[in-house]
Amino acid sequence: MILAIDTATDWAGVALYDEGAHQIRYEVTWWARRRHTTTLLPRVDEMLTDQSLDRDAITGVAVAIGPGSYTGLRVGLSLAKGLVHALHVPLVGIPTLDVVAYPHRGRQEHICTIIQAGRTRVCWALYPPGHPSSPADGYHLDEIETVARALARHASPVFVVGEITPAQREALARAGDHVRVGTPADGLRRPGFLAEMGYHAFQAGRQDDPATLSPIYLRHPGSSGP
Numbered sequence: 001m002i003l004a005i006d007t008a009t010d011w012a013g014v015a016l017y018d019e020g021a022h023q024i025r026y027e028v029t030w031w032a033r034r035r036h037t038t039t040l041l042p043r044v045d046e047m048l049t050d051q052s053l054d055r056d057a058i059t060g061v062a063v064a065i066g067p068g069s070y071t072g073l074r075v076g077l078s079l080a081k082g083l084v085h086a087l088h089v090p091l092v093g094i095p096t097l098d099v100v101a102y103p104h105r106g107r108q109e110h111i112c113t114i115i116q117a118g119r120t121r122v123c124w125a126l127y128p129p130g131h132p133s134s135p136a137d138g139y140h141l142d143e144i145e146t147v148a149r150a151l152a153r154h155a156s157p158v159f160v161v162g163e164i165t166p167a168q169r170e171a172l173a174r175a176g177d178h179v180r181v182g183t184p185a186d187g188l189r190r191p192g193f194l195a196e197m198g199y200h201a202f203q204a205g206r207q208d209d210p211a212t213l214s215p216i217y218l219r220h221p222g223s224s225g226p
Helices: 036-050 070-087 095-105 142-154 166-171 191-203
Strands: 004-007 011-018 023-031 058-065 091-094 110-118 123-125 140-143 156-162 180-181
Touching: 004 070, 011 036, 011 070, 011 191, 023 036, 023 191, 058 070, 058 140, 070 091, 091 110, 091 191, 095 110, 095 123, 095 156, 095 180, 095 191, 123 142, 123 191, 140 142, 140 191, 142 166, 142 180, 166 180
Parallel strands: 004 058, 058 091, 110 156, 156 180
Antiparallel strands: 004 011, 011 023, 110 123, 123 140
């Protein structure tokens, strides 16, 4: 079983991917707010208990590595590293925005993914059609108006998904008719997709060194803080 752990933002999630059956065995997403430390491990244990499994059933761990909340990312990565050390299983880190883009990989439009970064800012990335794991020019930290201006200059159709407030949705709507914003359900970051991405990474022979794997933190241009 591949365990997926995502605590990158106020939304958190865990999932189990059954490698033998090639299916998601369990998935749960919850509004953790700032309670990742107290809610994460109980959710993992509850998931394993529900499936009549113990921790030894875990054969690999996929963890969301950011961008995202400083504290949230540290909580998820710490648990992931502790489990792989104790169980002697592989670890792979997956960027948070890639997880948001992954379920939309079949779309013909460019995909813009967004998560909340606090202080009225968002983390975002733009993906070419068919390449949800390869942002066109990396990950960014900006005000939503900056994102809207960037998308307004983009000639091709863009589908925007992720954590988007009503006010941010209005700002993005002003970017032009070629920009379409998905529904809240479209943008929910599901740990089942993270687990599936982890499975494909392990199948390709990819794994990360637990000693060196670190979160992706973004800084606003000219800022000295997170």
